[in-house]
Amino acid sequence: MNKDLSRIYFPITATPFERSVYYAEIMPCAALKPYIRCFWGTPGQALCRGHSDGNHGIVIPDTCMDIIFDFDCESGRVSGSFCAMDENSYTTAGKNEPALSSTFAVRFYAWSAALFSDWDFSGSKNKAFEPDGFFKGIMRDLGERLFELDSLEKRARAAEEYLLKRLSLKRFDIDLMNSVCDVITSNGRMTVGEICSKNALSARRLERLFAENIGVSPKTFITLVRYQLLWQEICSTGRFDALDLMYKYGYFDQPHLLNDFKKRHGMTPAQAIRLSRGGFLQDKPSLSE
Numbered sequence: 246m247n248k249d250l251s252r253i254y255f256p257i258t259a260t261p262f263e264r265s266v267y268y269a270e271i272m273p274c275a276a277l278k279p280y281i282r283c284f285w286g287t288p289g290q291a292l293c294r295g296h297s298d299g300n301h302g303i304v305i306p307d308t309c310m311d312i313i314f315d316f317d318c319e320s321g322r323v324s325g326s327f328c329a330m331d332e333n334s335y336t337t338a339g340k341n342e343p344a345l346s347s348t349f350a351v352r353f354y355a356w357s358a359a360l361f362s363d364w365d366f367s368g369s370k371n372k373a374f375e376p377d378g379f380f381k382g383i384m385r386d387l388g389e390r391l392f393e394l395d396s397l398e399k400r401a402r403a404a405e406e407y408l409l410k411r412l413s414l415k416r417f418d419i420d421l422m423n424s425v426c427d428v429i430t431s432n433g434r435m436t437v438g439e440i441c442s443k444n445a446l447s448a449r450r451l452e453r454l455f456a457e458n459i460g461v462s463p464k465t466f467i468t469l470v471r472y473q474l475l476w477q478e479i480c481s482t483g484r485f486d487a488l489d490l491m492y493k494y495g496y497f498d499q500p501h502l503l504n505d506f507k508k509r510h511g512m513t514p515a516q517a518i519r520l521s522r523g524g525f526l527q528d529k530p531s532l533s534e
Contacts, residue, residue, distance in 0.1 A: 249279035250422070251354065254429045256282060256307045256473050259334070259510070260521055261480060271401045276409060280357035282309050284404060286349035289396035293318035293345050303520065305334045305476070306469050306509050310358040311350050312376050312383070316392045318345040323388045325376045329369035330355055330460045332469065334511035349391050349400045351408070355466070356425050359458040361411050366460035380411075420446055421454045424463070433471025434495035437463045471495070472509045475502075480521050485514040 264270075269288045273281040293316070311328045359366060362379045369379075376383050387407045391400045424440050440463065441448055455463045471494050478493075479485055487499045496502040503513070510517050 250356070250426060250429060251278050251282070253426075254354075254470075255477070256309055256354075257477055257480060258307055259303045259305045259517065262521065262523075269397055271397060273401070274405050277405055277412075280354065280360060280412065281408070282352040282354055284349070284351055284397070284401040286314075286397050286400065287347035289398070292347045292395060292397075302337045303334055303511060304331070304337060305511070306331045306472065308355045308466075308469050308473050310353045310355065312353075312380065313348065313350040314388050314391055316347045316349070318347065321392075323384065323392050325384055325388055326373045327376045327379050328373045329366060329371070330469075331371055332461070332465060333371075333509060336511075349397065349404070351404055355459050356421060360413055360416050361408060365457035367456045369460040370465075383407075416458070418454060418458065420444055420450070421458055424451060424454070425466075428463075428467050428470050429474075432474055432494050433467050435467065437467070468505070469509070472505060475506065476510065476517070479514055479518060483518055483522075485518070 267287060268285065270283045270285045272278070272283055308330070310330060312325065313328065314323060314325045316323055353361070363381045364379050366379075376388075387404060390403055390407075394400050394403060423444050424446070427435050427440050427443060435443075437448060437451065440446070441451055444451075446454075451463050455461060455466055459466060461469070475490060475494050478490065487502060490496075491499055491502050494502070496505065506514055506517075512520070
């Protein structure tokens with residue numbers, strides 16, 4: 246199979262249309278497109294300028310992993326975090342006081358982060374770590390270099406150069422990729438047993454592959470991909486036809502679909518659509534909507 250699943254699967258955030266003087270995304274070069282969803286961070290016009298952001302943001306399970314670099318322009322300090330796979334959404338508090346700072350991040354697809362890492366991801370789900378814990382030397386070799394650059398574009402190009410050298414296809418596993426492809430192309434409808442049977446894998450090997458390379462079980466990954474594909478369709482159309490979506494994505498009934506979406510997204514589909522188009526969490530309607 247083609248190892249470039251980015252051509253058939255393009256995960257999105259809770260606010261995929263967001264672009265501002267404080268946030269932007271840049272697509273990676275062609276060589277890294279199969280492995281990196283995007284680079285994101287503070288655009289050049291806002292680098293190291295004081296700003297106040299009182300809004301709260303929501304982070305949903307986008308089936309991606311992020312290395313986030315934070316740059317304190319007053320102290321010259323570079324800090325960072327590696328966010329592994331999340332199963333549920335959470336909110337982040339905005340900055341209430343102006344700060345001279347900027348951010349740059351690398352967003353990996355769930356199955357590709359391991360190709361740049363020194364360790365496996367077993368037990369990493371729903372957690373954040375020091376980047377060096379999984380990507381040895383990255384804070385010194387990349388983080389400090391990024392701080393010296395004066396635009397998001399320059400930072401993205403520097404990150405590409407570094408990541409291309411770090412990419413190790415020795416960890417590429419065709420059984421894992423075939424299984425991930427099956428999950429995506431079936432709209433998250435395939436069971437663990439069906440994946441094992443199709444790819445001639447034991448359940449134990451499949452569990453190990455997903456734990457080491459993605460950090461979640463195959464069953465959890467299936468439910469997250471199904472939710473993410475559901476969200477992509479709802480967000481792109483701005484409509485929520487529960488009956489059609491229930492059949493397309495293999496939910497037992499309408500309550501099953503709604504409960505799963507609310508569990509992952511933290512709100513109803515109607516609220517999620519509103520937020521994706523510019524609403525703020527503090528303005529969201531009641532959960533009875």
